[in-house]
Amino acid sequence: MSKPIRVLVAKPGLDGHDRGAKMIARALRDAGMEVIYTGLRQTPEQIVAAAIQEDVDVIGMSILSGAHNHLFPKIIKLLKEQNAEDILVIGGGVIPEDDIPALLEGGIAAIFTPGTPTTDTVKFIKENVK
Amino acid sequence: MELIERMLNGDKRACARLISIVENNAKESEEVIRKIYKHTGNAHIIGITGPPGAGKSTLTDKLVKLLRKQDKTVGIIAVDPTSPYTGGAILGDRIRMNDHALDPGVFIRSMGTRGYLGGLAKATRNAMKILDAFGCDYIIIETVGVGQSEVDIVKAADTVVMVMVPGLGDDIQSIKAGIMEIGDIFAVNKSDLFGAQRTATEINMMLDLDQNMGRRPPVVMVTASKNENIDKLYHEIEKQYSYMKVEGILEERRKLNLKRELVELVEEELRKVVLRESDNNGEIENASNKLLNKETDPFTERDLLLKKII
Numbered sequence A: 001m002s003k004p005i006r007v008l009v010a011k012p013g014l015d016g017h018d019r020g021a022k023m024i025a026r027a028l029r030d031a032g033m034e035v036i037y038t039g040l041r042q043t044p045e046q047i048v049a050a051a052i053q054e055d056v057d058v059i060g061m062s063i064l065s066g067a068h069n070h071l072f073p074k075i076i077k078l079l080k081e082q083n084a085e086d087i088l089v090i091g092g093g094v095i096p097e098d099d100i101p102a103l104l105e106g107g108i109a110a111i112f113t114p115g116t117p118t119t120d121t122v123k124f125i126k127e128n129v130k
Numbered sequence B: 001m002e003l004i005e006r007m008l009n010g011d012k013r014a015c016a017r018l019i020s021i022v023e024n025n026a027k028e029s030e031e032v033i034r035k036i037y038k039h040t041g042n043a044h045i046i047g048i049t050g051p052p053g054a055g056k057s058t059l060t061d062k063l064v065k066l067l068r069k070q071d072k073t074v075g076i077i078a079v080d081p082t083s084p085y086t087g088g089a090i091l092g093d094r095i096r097m098n099d100h101a102l103d104p105g106v107f108i109r110s111m112g113t114r115g116y117l118g119g120l121a122k123a124t125r126n127a128m129k130i131l132d133a134f135g136c137d138y139i140i141i142e143t144v145g146v147g148q149s150e151v152d153i154v155k156a157a158d159t160v161v162m163v164m165v166p167g168l169g170d171d172i173q174s175i176k177a178g179i180m181e182i183g184d185i186f187a188v189n190k191s192d193l194f195g196a197q198r199t200a201t202e203i204n205m206m207l208d209l210d211q212n213m214g215r216r217p218p219v220v221m222v223t224a225s226k227n228e229n230i231d232k233l234y235h236e237i238e239k240q241y242s243y244m245k246v247e248g249i250l251e252e253r254r255k256l257n258l259k260r261e262l263v264e265l266v267e268e269e270l271r272k273v274v275l276r277e278s279d280n281n282g283e284i285e286n287a288s289n290k291l292l293n294k295e296t297d298p299f300t301e302r303d304l305l306l307k308k309i310i
Helices: A019-030 A044-053 A068-081 A097-105 A118-128 B002-008 B012-024 B026-039 B056-069 B093-100 B124-134 B171-175 B196-209 B230-246 B249-280 B283-292 B298-309
Strands: A006-010 A034-037 A058-063 A088-093 A110-112 B044-049 B074-080 B089-091 B106-112 B138-142 B159-164 B185-188 B219-221
Touching: A006 A019, A006 A044, A019 A034, A019 A058, A019 A088, A019 A118, A019 B089, A034 B093, A034 B106, A044 A058, A044 A068, A044 B012, A044 B106, A058 A068, A068 A088, A068 A097, A088 A118, A097 A110, A110 A118, B002 B012, B002 B026, B002 B124, B012 B026, B012 B106, B012 B124, B026 B124, B044 B056, B056 B074, B056 B093, B056 B138, B056 B159, B056 B230, B074 B089, B074 B093, B074 B124, B089 B106, B093 B106, B106 B124, B124 B138, B159 B230, B185 B196, B185 B230, B196 B219, B219 B230, B230 B249, B249 B283, B249 B298, B283 B298
Parallel strands: A006 A034, A006 A058, A034 B089, A058 A088, A088 A110, B044 B138, B044 B159, B074 B106, B074 B138, B159 B185, B185 B219
Antiparallel strands: none
């Protein structure tokens, strides 16, 4: 029995554009990972609860609404409250360059902006999941 | 094991970790099941099966809502297929169940089949035991979308709900062997669609042909997306369960399933031992060469191999 990497792919917040999330879900699937896809308009609380029940190694979130500076730190905070900060959190979407350093500082492991080859994301996950 | 203690005390993260263990690690998995087995047997296990897109997840979501109104705790194992090429999977059943994500009385776990073909994953039965020990009143197992012959759910569940939808074929489909035989209850979902009544009639006619049935499975027309008739379906599930309990059928069924499970475990272990032994000595390789040259036949070689080991 080899253990596949489990990834929760979620769309927090209110924007309804999930093409990017689906694309990354598909790419991770093709890289041999188990992707739990939770769909649109998730609250940070729902995402963290799902991540814990699904015992995932990674949470991947896509945000295109501009609310990243609110939603990403919220997720990190909730994970800490649940003693689940071992879960790797990555983000993607339309995130301005200027916002990225603070998000990384706050505990997001990586931010992948538009144009990133999916292979980069796969590689990052494989290298960083313990 | 500390995780077991925590799980038995209601810690969801520990419960999730234990499920990962039974999925990923054969040796530790045995350890876990040995320790928790005496805590199992209290949940009513409901299997929800049916073809892809029939509405199993949506129906499960609505059933959970109803059960929660009565303050019953629910565990859900939702199985989706694993890619035979990459080993990856998209597990998407949760999309329909997000309303329950924050409910402390609900635990939802998605599971890839990881090469297992009967509609469940290899670890499903063990994960079920963990949720049972965790204290769930109900455990709902949602199978992968089934075709005609994925019937493993009967080996795991107390009550099987077969979800059908209109438009999948003529009445001959409904008298074929396989999945049409395993339902304790038939739910015709999407009953607001054209042809739903006809589908229900065909299933009813198929069921009426069977003379030797213990209890004739009821057919319920539901529209899960609109939450229509879910209460009727629930009522039928409860009726079936108490019928089985009163008539001693539940115990019989559980015993049969435990027997099957035990036999499977013995077979699996035996196969491992036999293959390991004969592989080590190169005997399978030798026999294959002889077979290729027609010096022997497969059954003679089988007997020889088994005689050496057992």
